[in-house]
Amino acid sequence: MKFERLMAITMILLNRRRVQAQELADKLEVSLRTIYRDLESLNLAGIPIVSYTGMEGGYEIMDNFRLDRQMLSLDEMITLFTALRGLQSTQALDPSNIDRLLEKVGALVAQAEQGRLADSDRVKIDFTPWRNSEAERIKYESVHQAVKNTKLISFYYIDAQGAETERTIEPMGLVLKGYAWYLHGYCLEREDYRTFKLSRIRGLQVLNDDFNRREMPLSVLNERWVKPEGRQMIRLVLKISGDARVYAADHFDENQMERMEDGSLLVRATLPHEKWVLRFLLQLKTDVLILEPAHIAAEVRKTALEIAGLYHDSGQTVSDSAGIDTRLTLTME
Numbered sequence: 001m002k003f004e005r006l007m008a009i010t011m012i013l014l015n016r017r018r019v020q021a022q023e024l025a026d027k028l029e030v031s032l033r034t035i036y037r038d039l040e041s042l043n044l045a046g047i048p049i050v051s052y053t054g055m056e057g058g059y060e061i062m063d064n065f066r067l068d069r070q071m072l073s074l075d076e077m078i079t080l081f082t083a084l085r086g087l088q089s090t091q092a093l094d095p096s097n098i099d100r101l102l103e104k105v106g107a108l109v110a111q112a113e114q115g116r117l118a119d120s121d122r123v124k125i126d127f128t129p130w131r132n133s134e135a136e137r138i139k140y141e142s143v144h145q146a147v148k149n150t151k152l153i154s155f156y157y158i159d160a161q162g163a164e165t166e167r168t169i170e171p172m173g174l175v176l177k178g179y180a181w182y183l184h185g186y187c188l189e190r191e192d193y194r195t196f197k198l199s200r201i202r203g204l205q206v207l208n209d210d211f212n213r214r215e216m217p218l219s220v221l222n223e224r225w226v227k228p229e230g231r232q233m234i235r236l237v238l239k240i241s242g243d244a245r246v247y248a249a250d251h252f253d254e255n256q257m258e259r260m261e262d263g264s265l266l267v268r269a270t271l272p273h274e275k276w277v278l279r280f281l282l283q284l285k286t287d288v289l290i291l292e293p294a295h296i297a298a299e300v301r302k303t304a305l306e307i308a309g310l311y312h313d314s315g316q317t318v319s320d321s322a323g324i325d326t327r328l329t330l331t332m333e
């Protein structure tokens with residue numbers, strides 16, 4: 001108990017310019033006499049605590065003192081501090097845990113450097129999801145506890161093709177990627193490892209059944225997910241104009257884009273041959289012309305005509321001649 005109290009006093013003094021003994025006693029719920037003994041113990045341990053008298057008196061640690069940072073430079077500490085503050089924005093995580101960690105990181109920086117640490121506001125990392133609801137936070141916390149306590153979970157899952165299936169999972173771990181949380185786990189129905197986007201999980205239940213965690217590190221599962229083996233790739237050549245050029249800047253590297261004399265962009269990119277590519281091209285509407293390959297242009301044209309067929313004008317179904325260019329010129333809002 002005394003060790004924890006000494007650590008608490010050290011952290012408070014490292015993060016505060018000057019603290020009165022009574023404030024320490026009130027905060028730690030001990031007597032003034034105990035605080036005086038603790039301060040003397042810290043001095044004997046080599047932490048240079050100095051005292052000041054008067055109305056603004058109190059105790060503080062000398063400016064040039066800092067705890068061992070395990071060879072981290074101040075710039076590295078600022079980077080870590082900024083990243084931790086970014087994690088505060090994720091509603092799923094317990095903010096009190098991040099606050100305590102930020103306090104400890106701040107304690108590793110000398111008083112003379114606290115100003116530079118505050119300057120880390122020049123860079124802000126915001127992990128707040130676009131859909132930030134209480135229900136999502138509860139879902140995250142339930143899955144997190146199931147991972148921690150090795151409890152099976154069951155839920156209904158909507159996959160990328162829109163199919164809904166019921167799953168029972170051995171949850172292995174959670175990953176935050178691209179503003180969204182994902183669950184890595186072993187699916188008992190598929191008898192293999194699978195990755196699930198938390199926002200697509202419905203009817204989550206944490207079961208009473210325990211499971212023995214499999215010998216598969218989370219880092220390996222994440223690597224397999226990010227870079228799956230055997231993924232079929234396709235090379236696209238696109239002419240992108242109008243407002244869709246903003247989308248091009250968001251999704252393609254500079255070395256994949258060539259600016260044409262008419263202001264359009266010629267994009268050459270290799271992407272996974274998956275259904276999301278078709279959805280991406282459709283949202284560009286008439287601001288994209290697919291030059292290669294021909295079968296992708298045909299797929300997009302076919303889908304565009306099927307969409308047009310859902311709408312009627314004066315009782316007549318919109319047809320091919322109602323404005324869909326046969327070359328597939330599909331315009332982003």
